[in-house]
Amino acid sequence: MRKLLSVIVMAVGLPVCALAGQLVPVGDIPVPADNPQTPEKIELGKKLFFDRRLSGDGTTNCGTCHDPEQGLGDGLEISLNYPTTRNWRNSPTLIGVAFQKQLFHDGRAASLEEQALFPMMSAFEMNQNLDYLEEEIRSVPEYVAEFTAVFGDGDVTRQRIAMAIAAFERTLVSRNSPLDRFLQGDEQALTPEARQGYAVFTGKGGCATCHYGANLADDRFHALQVRENPEHLKDPRIAATRRFVAKVSGFADYRNLAEDPGRYLVTKDRKDWKAFRTPTLREVAATAPYMHNGVYATLDEVIDFFNAGGGAGNGELKPLQLTEAEKRQLRVFLEEGLAGEPIDFSYPKIP
Ligand code: HEC
Ligand code: HEC
Known part of the structure; x- marks a missing residue:
């Protein structure tokens, strides 16, 4: 009970209590009750985060676009991409990402566990097939041993991969500024x-x-x-990415879309344009x-x-x-x- 209570207390840590407009020092990070932090899980998540197996062509890991040497972004206006494609948005820093309740510039993911699978599947980011990835990770004995130590058995699932990566991401906190x-x-x-x-x-x-x-x-x-990035008008590969994201988001007129609709893609509410x-x-x-x-x-x-x-x-x-x-x-x-x-x-x- 005491353990459960402390998890709940952590889950409603400082940012939730913070009053609008008020700055508060960084304290405990919020941790979901069904994915507690353990040192072994964090270490496994860190390995996966930097493992190029997560991309379809084996060239890219999460750290390619969230590079510790680049403030955990990639230092570019518009982020890196899968070969022959182009990304359409800036890679956000992962610093303090544990505190964000809605992820991505448009908030389309609700947890780090949910978010982590998107870049792996994205045609213009890592372009990996998750069924294949599970088998690829499962074929590495060191990983199977670590999954067993962290999750109780050696089953490698996409959910567990995402849980371990999320646990690592929660450690990326700027402290004592x-x-x-x-x-x-x-x-x-x-x-x-x-x-x-x-x-x-x-x-x-x-x-x-x-x-x-x-x-x-x-x-x-x-x-x-904020003004448009001229690259959006110049590069047909960015147009392809923009239309693709709009199409899979259910935006009817996706072929005529010439700008980034932001949060509108998620809510379809004019006020979020x-x-x-x-x-x-x-x-x-x-x-x-x-x-x-x-x-x-x-x-x-x-x-x-x-x-x-x-x-x-x-x-x-x-x-x-x-x-x-x-x-x-x-x-x-x-x-x-x-x-x-x-x-x-x-x-x-x-x-
Ligand atoms: C090819 C570049 C690229 C790769 C590889 C990549 N990301 Fe990202 N990441 C981005 C971009 C660009 C965004 C913003 C996308 C958006 O808002 O639509 C983003 C957003 C995020 C966010 C949301 C941050 C926030 O503040 O809302 C998280 C978390 C994240 N990425 C984690 C990961 C993880 C974990 C991996 C590896 C599985 C990964 N990324 C791989 C480019 C990349
Ligand atoms: C009405 C809400 C609001 C106010 C007030 C506001 N900001 Fe922001 N700020 C935002 C939003 C939203 C963005 C992101 C815009 C985007 O991505 O297009 C942003 C982006 C930024 C960024 C860029 C961060 C990054 O990583 O891209 C900085 C720096 C910043 N704001 C500083 C300030 C400063 C300094 C002030 C006061 C002079 C301020 N903001 C006032 C909402 C606000």
């Missing part, structure tokens, strides 16, 4: 300039209306009218380029976007009239304040 220490009462943890930036972030800039809680994200979707999920800002200095389509290369460009009141015609943001000094303070806060202790990325030995 200057902001965390500041929020815990250490005034000096933020430099004077970063402290002024914190004041802009939570005050005149209005950033904390959407970027709040431990993960600095509200788990909601906003149509800020081109709405995208608020991303985490943890480690944001390391996760350029920015936005769902990577159109902004630097934090200065993002700050200018918000200062101008967002993209043309959006109904959510107002011009901020920040001074040059305030813009600089905001950038210093984002860069210095949200950079935590380095996460330990000892690469596993793949069996």
